[in-house]
Amino acid sequence: MMTATETPGLTLLRQGTAIPAHPLALTADRTLDERRQRALSRYYIDAGAGGLAVGVHTTQFQIRQAGLYDRVLKIAADTARQWTDRSLAMVAGLAGDTAQATSEAKTARSLGYDAGLLSLAALSTRPADDMIAHCAEVAAQIPLIGFYLQPAVGGAHLDAEFWARFCALPNVIAIKIAPFNRYRTLDVIRGLVEAGAEDRITLYTGNDDHIVLDLLLPFQVMREGAPVTVRFKGGLLGHWSVWTKNAVALYHTCRQAAEAGAVPPDLLALDSRVTDCNAAFFDVENDFAGCIAGCHEVLRRQGLLEGLWCLDPEESLGPGQRQRIDRVLRDHPDLSDDAFVSANLERWLDS
Numbered sequence: 001m002m003t004a005t006e007t008p009g010l011t012l013l014r015q016g017t018a019i020p021a022h023p024l025a026l027t028a029d030r031t032l033d034e035r036r037q038r039a040l041s042r043y044y045i046d047a048g049a050g051g052l053a054v055g056v057h058t059t060q061f062q063i064r065q066a067g068l069y070d071r072v073l074k075i076a077a078d079t080a081r082q083w084t085d086r087s088l089a090m091v092a093g094l095a096g097d098t099a100q101a102t103s104e105a106k107t108a109r110s111l112g113y114d115a116g117l118l119s120l121a122a123l124s125t126r127p128a129d130d131m132i133a134h135c136a137e138v139a140a141q142i143p144l145i146g147f148y149l150q151p152a153v154g155g156a157h158l159d160a161e162f163w164a165r166f167c168a169l170p171n172v173i174a175i176k177i178a179p180f181n182r183y184r185t186l187d188v189i190r191g192l193v194e195a196g197a198e199d200r201i202t203l204y205t206g207n208d209d210h211i212v213l214d215l216l217l218p219f220q221v222m223r224e225g226a227p228v229t230v231r232f233k234g235g236l237l238g239h240w241s242v243w244t245k246n247a248v249a250l251y252h253t254c255r256q257a258a259e260a261g262a263v264p265p266d267l268l269a270l271d272s273r274v275t276d277c278n279a280a281f282f283d284v285e286n287d288f289a290g291c292i293a294g295c296h297e298v299l300r301r302q303g304l305l306e307g308l309w310c311l312d313p314e315e316s317l318g319p320g321q322r323q324r325i326d327r328v329l330r331d332h333p334d335l336s337d338d339a340f341v342s343a344n345l346e347r348w349l350d351s
Contacts, residue, residue, distance in 0.1 A: 177203060281295055
């Protein structure tokens with residue numbers, strides 16, 4: 001239940017929802033394309049997303065060095081307010097050392113964001129005590145979502161003891177679990193349960209390689225000799241930056257099936273199909289080097305983006321990735337939302 005100081009978006013985050021990680025729209029000279037940046041936000045809102053995550057890995061961490069962080073967050077916040085009357089969970093990515101992350105948290109709160117998703121990549125070689133102190137300082141500025149980022153794109157290995165300490169911090173409301181590793185996913189869940197925080201902290205899947213199963217399966221760990229069962233209640237995913245309308249529909253189907261306790265085999269089988277698409281979009285064959293450009297390519301084909309441009313000129317599709325995307329588009333057309341995008345694209349691009 002929402003308290004006097006809690007925003008509707010924060011309440012939605014606690015309940016669990018579907019949140020796409022927002023890409024960055026650039027022109028051919030790698031400057032911000034505000035028109036298409038707004039169009040992306042409009043697309044996600046009309047697709048039924050429960051919120052937007054901006055300034056995160058999919059938005060490109062380099063927006064900070066490019067001086068675009070405040071501007072990109074403001075465009076999404078303004079668009080959300082102007083485009084819809086329904087409540088959205090607005091999540092701001094937070095990164096860097098403590099001074100930078102706390103400054104970004106203050107910026108996000110001033111722009112109306114409900115929570116901050118905290119990357120610990122900048123502290124990946126620091127002791128756990130330093131990381132926990134860092135998290136506590138940032139959590140004093142904004143409700144915090146923990147982030148287990150996979151090591152292939154800059155994350156650090158964080159054990160169950162770390163997560164138990166993290167879950168004990170006040171003002172932590174959720175954790176995005178995205179190590180792309182079942183053992184490390186269980187480490188987070190063990191830490192959550194050890195801290196006795198399973199009713200206070202909401203789990204979001206960021207495991208783009210197991211989206212459907214994460215949303216469907218109960219996870220059981222032991223505490224003081226008794227089993228404790230927890231579930232993922234939301235998803236905050238780079239994969240959901242594409243084909244978002246169908247992704248949101250799949251999210252709700254999974255939540256309903258999990259709550260009913262009856263999961264049909266054809267829904268379970270979708271996990272492998274969604275993962276097959278993700279392998280192409282995220283460039284698994286090249287150790288995720290093209291994970292952002294791959295999502296850009298899908299959006300480019302739909303007309304939402306003009307090109308694949310990233311802030312780093314060296315960042316593009318990996319060898320063979322375009323052909324793998326061709327294949328999954330042929331193999332899984334029912335998972336796309338091409339018709340929905342085509343029907344609304346001109347309206348979203350209208351300045």
